[in-house]
Amino acid sequence: xxxxxxxxxxxxxxxxxxxxxxxxxxxxxxxxxxxxxxxxxxxxxxxxxxxxxxxxxxxxxxxxxxxxxxxxxxxxxxxxxxxxxxxxxxxxxxxxxxxxxxxxxxxxxxxxxxxxxxxxxxxxxxxxxxxxxxxxxxxxxxxxxxxxxxxxxxxxxxxxxxxxxxxxxxxxxxxxxxxxxxxxxxxxxxxxxxxxxxxxxxxxxxxxxxxxxxxxxxxxxxxxxxxxxxxxxxxxxxxxxxxxxxxxxxxxxxxxxxxxxxxxxxxxxxxxxxxxxxxxxx
Numbered sequence: 241x242x243x244x245x246x247x248x249x250x251x252x253x254x255x256x257x258x259x260x261x262x263x264x265x266x267x268x269x270x271x272x273x274x275x276x277x278x279x280x281x282x283x284x285x286x287x288x289x290x291x292x293x294x295x296x297x298x299x300x301x302x303x304x305x306x307x308x309x310x311x312x313x314x315x316x317x318x319x320x321x322x323x324x325x326x327x328x329x330x331x332x333x334x335x336x337x338x339x340x341x342x343x344x345x346x347x348x349x350x351x352x353x354x355x356x357x358x359x360x361x362x363x364x365x366x367x368x369x370x371x372x373x374x375x376x377x378x379x380x381x382x383x384x385x386x387x388x389x390x391x392x393x394x395x396x397x398x399x400x401x402x403x404x405x406x407x408x409x410x411x412x413x414x415x416x417x418x419x420x421x422x423x424x425x426x427x428x429x430x431x432x433x434x435x436x437x438x439x440x441x442x443x444x445x446x447x448x449x450x451x452x453x454x455x456x457x458x459x460x461x462x463x464x465x466x467x468x469x470x471x472x473x474x475x476x477x478x479x480x481x482x483x484x485x486x487x488x489x490x491x492x493x494x495x496x497x498x499x500x501x502x503x504x505x506x507x508x509x510x511x512x513x514x515x516x517x518x519x520x521x522x
Contacts, residue, residue: 261290261334264327267319275318277483278307281454282315286331294331298324306457369506372495376507380492387490389518391474392417395446398424399437401459402450409450409476409508416516429458438462441471449484450476450508452495463487476508 268283275283285305286293293301302309309324316324392398398417402410410426417424427434438447447466451459460483466473467487475488478496485491494507 259330261330264319264330271319273481277455277460278311278457279315279318280481280483281305281307281457282312284453290331290334294328294335305454369504372504372507373510375496376494376510380494380511384490384492385514385518388474388492388515391446391472391490392422392448392515392519394444395472396423396442396444398422398446398448399427399441400424400448400450401427401429401434401462403429403456403459405503405505406450406452406456406459406476406508409505409512410448412509413448413450413512413516416512417519420516420519422519427462434458434462435465438465438471439469441466441469443470445471447471447473448476449473449488451482451484452478452503455483460484476511 265287268286272280272283282305285301292304296304298309298312302312312324316322316327319327321327398413400410400413400417402408402413414424414426425437427437441447447463449459449463449466455477463473463475463484464487473484473488475482475484475491476494477484477491479485479493480491482491482493485493492511494511495504
């Protein structure tokens with residue numbers, strides 16, 4: 241669909257009326273690889289959480305994605321819209337079209353929903369964790385593990401970056417390295433000192449960065465800073481398209497299956513255990 245290339249007001253209005261959610265979704269998918277990391281974060285959320293885009297304010301969406309509201313406006317203009325509210329109309333129209341069915345489904349669930357089957361939830365959680373571990377077993381090469389252990393072993397100081405669900409993994413990396421009597425530090429994002437810590441990295445230091453979609457902007461920023469200053473980066477992320485992978489000397493891809501609201505971190509934890517144990521044998 242090429243309607244959004246029309247730049248006069250009447251043509252743009254006509255094009256927006258013609259745009260459908262399916263059409264916009266197809267355009268986002270087709271252009272995803274050409275977008276900047278920040279715009280990719282918004283695009284991924286738009287595809288995975290259309291209801292959030294329809295019902296939330298621009299400020300709350302920006303806060304959830306850890307981007308500036310102006311970045312959402314830039315995303316809208318990237319696809320030919322005048323502003324983000326024009327994009328929201330498409331997502332809201334999708335809800336309006338299915339509003340009656342949605343109301344009936346919500347009412348039915350509220351009145352007939354049985355108590356939560358915690359046993360089934362536990363089984364599902366265990367299955368997701370086990371699947372992540374099996375995927376790790378089949379996808380990680382011994383050569384890459386050896387290279388990662390060598391990078392950790394040769395580093396004068398290891399700095400570790402991770403936020404949101406990756407924070408637990410980052411903390412576990414620091415715990416393992418400290419137990420191995422290695423010099424390491426978690427980057428201080430809360431205190432606003434992370435960028436300065438990276439700027440102070442010595443030539444032989446290493447940055448271990450962990451992030452999954454939506455990639456935390458502060459983590460992406462320190463990875464880019466470290467890369468541009470010639471420091472080595474070891475990344476734990478989800479795919480070769482990750483902004484971490486593009487700037488890392490070595491990247492591991494783990495826990496990349498979509499399994500609901502809470503995605504597993506078991507693959508990353510097992511990977512960290514392997515690297516720390518391997519470091520102890522060096």
